[in-house]
Structures are given as C-alpha cells and as structure tokens.
Amino acid sequence: MTQLIDTFGRNIDYVRLSVTDRCDLRCVYCMPEGFKDFDTPENWLNFDEIERVIAVFGRLGVSHIRLTGGEPLVRKNIPELASRLAALEGIEDLSLSTNAVQLRKHAESLHKAGVSRINVSLDSLQADRFKAITKGKLSKVLDGLMAAKAAGLSPIKINMVVMKGINDDEVEDMVDFCIEHDFTLRFIETMPMGETGLDASDRYVNLQDVRSRLEQRFELIPGVMPGGGPARYVQVAGTEVRIGFITPISQHFCETCNRVRLSAEGTLYLCLGQDDKLELRPLLRSGISDEGLEEAIITAIARKPERHEFNDKPSQIVRLMSKTGG
Ligand code: SAM
Numbered sequence: 001m002t003q004l005i006d007t008f009g010r011n012i013d014y015v016r017l018s019v020t021d022r023c024d025l026r027c028v029y030c031m032p033e034g035f036k037d038f039d040t041p042e043n044w045l046n047f048d049e050i051e052r053v054i055a056v057f058g059r060l061g062v063s064h065i066r067l068t069g070g071e072p073l074v075r076k077n078i079p080e081l082a083s084r085l086a087a088l089e090g091i092e093d094l095s096l097s098t099n100a101v102q103l104r105k106h107a108e109s110l111h112k113a114g115v116s117r118i119n120v121s122l123d124s125l126q127a128d129r130f131k132a133i134t135k136g137k138l139s140k141v142l143d144g145l146m147a148a149k150a151a152g153l154s155p156i157k158i159n160m161v162v163m164k165g166i167n168d169d170e171v172e173d174m175v176d177f178c179i180e181h182d183f184t185l186r187f188i189e190t191m192p193m194g195e196t197g198l199d200a201s202d203r204y205v206n207l208q209d210v211r212s213r214l215e216q217r218f219e220l221i222p223g224v225m226p227g228g229g230p231a232r233y234v235q236v237a238g239t240e241v242r243i244g245f246i247t248p249i250s251q252h253f254c255e256t257c258n259r260v261r262l263s264a265e266g267t268l269y270l271c272l273g274q275d276d277k278l279e280l281r282p283l284l285r286s287g288i289s290d291e292g293l294e295e296a297i298i299t300a301i302a303r304k305p306e307r308h309e310f311n312d313k314p315s316q317i318v319r320l321m322s323k324t325g326g
C-alpha cells in the first residue's frame with residue numbers, strides 16, 4: 001500500500017482539515033480581540049474540492065481526518081461534508097475539534113454522518129472566567145457536551161490550555177468534572193501563536209508541575225494509551241478517566257509527528273510551527289489531474305521540517321492557530 005513517509009522516516013497518516021478560519025469565540029491565546037481579518041469565503045475550498053483532496057490523501061495512506069478550524073461548526077452543512085469524507089476509501093477515522101458552542105444542535109447529525117469522536121476546548125468551569133478567556137457562554141458549551149454524550153460520541157476529550165494566573169488553579173476541578181462525566185482530559189501548554197493579545201511565555205505553566213500537583217490528590221497510573229498523538233497519558237486510579245499532557249514547549253514530540261494541516265483556503269502546512277507549505281487551491285482550480293495532485297503532495301511531504309522551534313524562536317510564527325487548523 002502507498003504510504004507518505006517523510007525524510008525523517010515518519011509516516012504521515014493524519015490530516016487536520018480546517019474548514020474555516022472563522023470562530024464564534026475569541027480565546028485569548030488564539031485570536032486577538034476584535035479580529036476580523038478572515039479569509040474570504042470565495043477562497044475556501046468548496047466541498048467538492050475538499051472531498052477530492054482527501055480522496056487523494058486516502059489513496060496515499062492517510063486514514064485519520066480531523067475537522068477543525070477556526071470553529072468548524074460555524075461553516076454551513078458540516079455534517080454533509082463529514083458524511084462525504086467518511087465514505088472515502090482509506091478514511092477509517094473521522095473526528096472533530098470544536099468549542100462546542102453550537103454542538104447541541106449538531107451532535108446527533110454529526111454522529112450519524114460518521115464523526116466518531118470529538119475534542120472540546122474547555123478552559124474553565126467558572127462562567128465569569130470562561131467569558132473572560134473566550135468571550136463566550138459556558139452554559140452553551142456544557143449543553144453541547146451533554147448533547148454529544150447523549151448522541152453517543154465517544155471518547156469525548158476535553159482540551160484545557162493551562163495559563164498561569166488565569167486558570168491554573170482549576171486543574172483539580174477539571175479532573176473532577178471529567179471523572180463525573182467520563183471524559184478524557186488533556187492539558188495543553190500555551191504556545192506562542194502570533195499576535196493574539198496573550199503573552200504566552202508570561203502565562204506559561206510547565207505541565208510536569210501540574211502533574212506533580214495532581215499527584216498530591218489523585219493516584220495517577222502512567223503509561224496508558226501509548227503511541228498515536230502527542231499526549232502522554234496517565235489514568236486516574238479507580239476510574240476509567242485518562243489525563244493527557246500535551247507539552248509542545250517543555251518536551252516537544254516532533255520525532256513522532258504523523259500529521260499535516262490543510263487550511264480552509266487550501267494551503268497544506270507541513271508543520272504547525274514552520275512556514276513550509278504547498279498551495280493546493282491554485283492547482284485544483286487550474287485543472288490538475290489526480291495523479292498530478294498525488295505527486296505534488298508526495299513532493300511536499302518530502303519537505304516536512306524535522307521540528308518546530310517554539311523555544312528557540314518564539315516570535316517566528318506569524319500565523320494564528322485558527323488559520324493553521326489547530
Ligand atoms: N475551535 C476549535 C476548538 O477550540 O477546539 C478547534 C480549533 S482550535 C484552534 C484547536 C485547539 O487549539 C484548541 O484545543 C485550542 O485550545 C488550541 N489552541 C489554540 N491556540 C493555542 C495556543 N496558543 N496554545 C495552545 N493551544 C492552543
């Protein structure tokens with residue numbers, strides 16, 4: 001079977017697909033307040049174009065697609081796109097990253113369309129604080145989460161970006177919340193992602209310290225769910241709940257990177273922290289053949305950088321996470 005293997009021997013089998021760079025929230029670490037400089041919808045790949053590109057990736061050995069953004073649920077008809085992608089040969093795993101603001105109305109149709117599991121951003125369980133971090137309403141997110149659970153989406157993973165002096169006192173509460181609802185919890189170190197209005201280095205919390213703190217209250221069993229993504233997991237003893245630590249800053253995981261990111265405008269980014277890319281939209285709109293597309297993608301993968309440089313060059317990235325397809 002064809003596989004996408006880069007020059008460092010990594011097998012690329014995962015595409016994070018951004019369907020829009022827009023969002024109905026304004027998380028402090030992701031988008032500047034009042035930000036409006038969005039891509040124009042005419043430049044977004046349409047569903048036919050997305051389906052064609054993902055079909056090519058499927059033939060090249062990619063099996064996991066994650067719908068993301070921006071906020072994927074602000075784009076119309078995402079369940080329709082999901083069912084088209086889920087039906088493609090080779091695509092075995094279709095997942096979604098969402099802020100859950102609009103999940104309540106979409107949970108069931110997404111599940112029916114073939115989305116099996118979801119990741120939900122949730123940085124605080126306190127309504128005032130949630131609003132200060134995201135400008136949104138916590139109750140909508142909680143409603144969305146409960147609808148997802150009722151619809152049978154599983155596992156549901158909560159992503160919490162831990163920020164010093166903003167929400168780092170809530171890590172234990174978040175563990176309790178996930179135990180109560182049987183959600184997987186992932187703590188994420190804040191990354192410097194362009195001019196967002198938050199000084200990432202100022203708010204940085206080392207997740208090794210968070211883990212030590214949790215160990216005072218919970219018995220954590222290490223080494224569960226090995227392989228796969230960037231999180232290192234432990235299990236809370238006496239429960240089914242897993243806690244992952246995503247540490248792009250304190251311990252980067254580039255040597256096992258298995259992914260590339262496709263932006264809403266059709267730019268294939270080869271690394272979250274570097275500018276190496278392939279513009280697919282002009283190729284698609286100038287009538288390239290499927291074989292030509294395959295070749296362009298294989299050639300691009302050969303240029304995938306070895307690693308990001310968030311520590312050495314924290315100011316290097318000028319691209320917002322919402323644009324890259326975080
Ligand atoms: N809107 C969806 C959401 O919030 O889940 C999907 C897109 S969002 C860009 C994907 C993930 O990136 C979220 O879990 C968010 O917390 C994370 N993220 C965004 N900016 C970040 C940053 N500067 N550092 C760490 N994580 C970040």
Ligand code: SF4
Nearest residue numbers: 023025027030070099
């Ligand atoms: Fe929107 Fe997700 Fe970025 Fe928050 S992290 S502003 S929800 S895209």
